[in-house]
Amino acid sequence: MSDAPATADLAVLNPATEELVATVPAATRDDVDAAVAKAAAAQRGWAAAAPADRARALRRFAAVVDGHIEELALLEVREAGHTLANARWEAGNVRDLLEFAAGGVERLSGRQIPVAGGIDVTFLEPLGVIGVIAPWNFPMPIAAWGLAPALAAGNAVILKPAETTPLTALRLAELALEAGIPEHLFQVLPGHGAVTGDALVEHPGVAKIVFTGSTRVGKQIMAKCADRVKRVTLELGGKSPNIVFADADLETAAAAAPMAYLDNTGQDCCARTRILVQRSVYDRFLELVVPALEAVRVGDPLDEKTQMGPLISRTQLERVRGYVTDDLTTIRGTAPEGPGFWYPPTLVTDVAPTAPVAAEEVFGPVAVVLPFEDEEDAVRLANATEYGLSGSLWTRDLGRALRVSRAVAAGNLSVNSHSSVRYWTPFGGYKQSGLGRELGPDALTAFTETKNVFISTEA
Ligand code: NAD
Numbered sequence: 184m185s186d187a188p189a190t191a192d193l194a195v196l197n198p199a200t201e202e203l204v205a206t207v208p209a210a211t212r213d214d215v216d217a218a219v220a221k222a223a224a225a226q227r228g229w230a231a232a233a234p235a236d237r238a239r240a241l242r243r244f245a246a247v248v249d250g251h252i253e254e255l256a257l258l259e260v261r262e263a264g265h266t267l268a269n270a271r272w273e274a275g276n277v278r279d280l281l282e283f284a285a286g287g288v289e290r291l292s293g294r295q296i297p298v299a300g301g302i303d304v305t306f307l308e309p310l311g312v313i314g315v316i317a318p319w320n321f322p323m324p325i326a327a328w329g330l331a332p333a334l335a336a337g338n339a340v341i342l343k344p345a346e347t348t349p350l351t352a353l354r355l356a357e358l359a360l361e362a363g364i365p366e367h368l369f370q371v372l373p374g375h376g377a378v379t380g381d382a383l384v385e386h387p388g389v390a391k392i393v394f395t396g397s398t399r400v401g402k403q404i405m406a407k408c409a410d411r412v413k414r415v416t417l418e419l420g421g422k423s424p425n426i427v428f429a430d431a432d433l434e435t436a437a438a439a440a441p442m443a444y445l446d447n448t449g450q451d452c453c454a455r456t457r458i459l460v461q462r463s464v465y466d467r468f469l470e471l472v473v474p475a476l477e478a479v480r481v482g483d484p485l486d487e488k489t490q491m492g493p494l495i496s497r498t499q500l501e502r503v504r505g506y507v508t509d510d511l512t513t514i515r516g517t518a519p520e521g522p523g524f525w526y527p528p529t530l531v532t533d534v535a536p537t538a539p540v541a542a543e544e545v546f547g548p549v550a551v552v553l554p555f556e557d558e559e560d561a562v563r564l565a566n567a568t569e570y571g572l573s574g575s576l577w578t579r580d581l582g583r584a585l586r587v588s589r590a591v592a593a594g595n596l597s598v599n600s601h602s603s604v605r606y607w608t609p610f611g612g613y614k615q616s617g618l619g620r621e622l623g624p625d626a627l628t629a630f631t632e633t634k635n636v637f638i639s640t641e642a
Contacts, residue, residue, distance in 0.1 A: 189209075189375040190375075192209060193206065193207040193209055193373055195207060195262050195347065195349065196347070197262070198264030199484055201523060201524075205350060207349050207350070207353070209378065210343075214379070218341050221370070222388075228365060229334075229339065229365055237288050238286070241364075244359055244364055245279075245281035246278075247358045249278045252271060255273075256270035256274045258354060259274065259323060260484045262351065264484055264494070264495060264524070266491070266492050267485055267486075276323070276324045280324070280606050283331070284332045287336075288335045288336075288627075291336060293306045293634075300641050301637055302638050306633070306636065307628060308634050310630055311388075311389075312341065313389070313390065313391050313630060314383035314386070314389045315340055315343070315392075316395070319347045322344055322345065323352075328393075330342060330355075332626035332629065333393075334369065339368050339369070340370070341383060342370070343371075343373070343376075344371065346373075349371070352373070355371070384407045387411065390414060391415065392404060392415050393416045394418070398569075398570075401417045401419045415618065415619070416618065417619065418612065418617045420544040421571075422568045423454060423570070423572055424574045425443055425577075426577065427460045430579050430583075432577070432599070434471060438475050441472065441475050444456045444458075445528050446491075448491055448493065449503075449546060449548040453603045454546075455574070456545065456550040457551055458530075459553050459565060460554055460555070462555065465554045472530070479516055481516060481518045481525070494526055496524060500547075502545075502547070503548075507540060511534060511540065512531065512532050515528065516528035526548055529549045531551045532551070532552050538551075565593075571592045571593040572612040573593055573597075574597075575596070575598070575601050577599055584599075593613055594610065594613050604622070606623075607623060610623065
């Protein structure tokens with residue numbers, strides 16, 4: 184993402200004003216070596232502690248985060264340009280993830296399996312040191328998706344935040360210490376992907392990498408992990424469909440469509456950026472969606488009424504501009520002028536499904552509207568992508584809702600709504616949207632190995 188040399192300090196800019204917020208030293212490969220050694224030592228003590236004590240420590244961590252929601256939210260607004268309402272939700276999500284994970288510590292049971300001549304039991308053992316490589320689009324929640332269950336399952340965590348958004352991660356590490364989480368059990372190493380991130384991926388002392396970010400980098404990481412058979416969870420890109428059938432509550436579907444791709448300025452791997460509308464209601468849908476789009480409030484992230492802020496960086500702004508070429512037919516909302524990485528809410532119509540803006544992850548406030556003929560055509564279009572993360576469908580027909588939900592190859596679908604991520608339900612992608620699942624009832628298990636032990640009663 185950053186064009187800076189891979190050793191340079193990280194310059195954190197406020198995306199709404201382009202003002203320098205902070206300069207943060209980048210961790211070197213030696214820093215990673217030292218952190219892994221310290222993490223491994225801390226992990227041994229943590230894994231040996233009573234489950235109730237580990238659960239209590241995580242609940243204290245959650246309580247301390249809860250006491251700092253406003254501070255963390257304001258930091259997120261400054262470094263990521265998120266709206267204040269979103270940033271408060273994100274800080275609260277960290278608290279919730281820690282509490283949820285704490286509840287799992289004493290429930291992380293193995294099994295007893297019937298055998299002849301003895302007993303057979305399984306243990307869910309921690310992996311050791313986990314490397315979490317986080318992106319800039321949801322710096323706090325995505326860090327905590329890895330951090331909370333990994334700690335709860337008895338592991339240590341080294342978190343590498345994205346170059347542009349290290350500040351909330353660094354603050355969370357301070358809050359962990361304040362809450363009594365053992366020293367070095369959770370460390371944050373800000374740095375460049377090609378140095379700090381790569382050193383974590385290559386380090387033999389790191390048992391698993393949890394990566395969220397671009398599909399391009401995810402593939403590189405997976406290939407490097409393969410060399411050591413290192414465990415890996417990948418949460419990658421998306422180009423999610425929002426399928427509107429003619430029998431849907433069209434007013435509600437049209438009213439919901441803009442924020443389903445504009446939330447977080449479209450920098451959301453679940454953004455519903457391919458709006459597929461049945462041809463018989465296509466024109467009516469457009470009539471309804473235009474005022475909804477124009478009503479989206481874009482501006483100062485600190486204004487509580489703002490619904491959409493700036494993009495994260497100039498690089499991202501240029502990337503988004505590159506997709507919306509002059510030959511395209513667009514419907515646009517408004518965005519502030521002047522400093523800041525602003526881009527208006529945009530809908531592209533009359534475009535081929537194979538055009539780059541319709542097929543690739545733009546990661547900005549841009550969606551395409553494409554017509555379809557019938558249910559079969561809707562499913563075909565929805566699945567005509569290398570991605571498979573999320574999707575929505577709008578219909579009043581229950582049978583169709585279930586048929587299409589089962590037919591769309593994506594990990595997270597919602598019917599007559601756009602919700603997709605809850606910390607207590609599983610989340611992850613089909614196809615090139617990722618590998619493995621995070622969150623949900625099995626979140627802790629993803630940070631364990633299963634060991635099977637047979638004990639003879641014959642000896
Ligand atoms: P990225 O994949 O380069 O960065 C994500 C994280 O990986 C960052 O912490 C980065 O430092 C780290 N990283 C980069 N190269 C690495 C390497 N070789 N080894 C280890 N770690 C490395 O993403 P980006 O450049 O910030 O964004 C580019 C595009 O990726 C976006 O426009 C968007 O399409 C997509 N993206 C998707 C998500 C998502 O949630 N799925 C998040 C961020 C970006």
